[in-house]
Amino acid sequence: MEESPAQRLILVVEDSPDHTRLIKDALNEKSGQYQIVALADGVKVMDFLHRRGHYADAIRPDLILLDLNLSGKDGRELLAEIKADPKLRRIPIVVLTISDHEEDIFTSYALQGNCYVVKSSDLEQLFQIVKRIEEFWLGIVTLPIE
Structure with missing residues (x-):
């Protein structure tokens, strides 16, 4: 059975507050129909996905929007870690980044x-x-539904 949009959780991994705000505004333009969690730190992202510490009650995101250029653990490392984990690899990840470098594109795929x-x-x-x-x-x- 398909979930309603209000039940969809989108994890936005972005370290620019302006971009995060814009992404949230775009996704919630139709009166906040999605649940959106925004994180800028790769370690916190992995804690959220594994439901550790402060994120023990987190629900699995339906979609991840991932910027590659993050401080600390960057988006490439996160992408590799998420897709290597059998419990997380089914979560679709849209790499949404400013980089148009062929190497970044190739590496992401x-x-x-x-x-x-x-x-x-x-x-x-x-x-x-x-x-x-x-x-x-x-x-x-x-x-996919968890």
């Missing part, structure tokens, strides 16, 4: 990222990109 989207530096264009991600991943695609 090699690490089993589900898609690679280059962020626009123009905030209105970025808003529209997030709306398209929402339309595809939360409207068209059938996501």
Whole structure:
């Protein structure tokens, strides 16, 4: 049975407060129909996904939007760690990053990222990109239910 949008949890892994706010605004444009958790620290992301410490009651995200350029544990390391874990690897990961470098694109797909989207530096264009991600991943695609 398909979950309603209100039950969908999106984990936004982004260290730019401006981008995080914009992503949340784009996803919640239709009156907050998704539950969104935003984290900027790779260690906290893994604690959340493994339900450790402060995140013991966390629920499994339906979708992860992952920036590659994070301080500390970067997005590449997180992608590799998540996709190597049998309990987490089914979570779709959209790499949403400013980098358009071929090496980053190749590496993200090699690490089993589900898609690679280059962020626009123009905030209105970025808003529209997030709306398209929402339309595809939360409207068209059938996501696995834990």
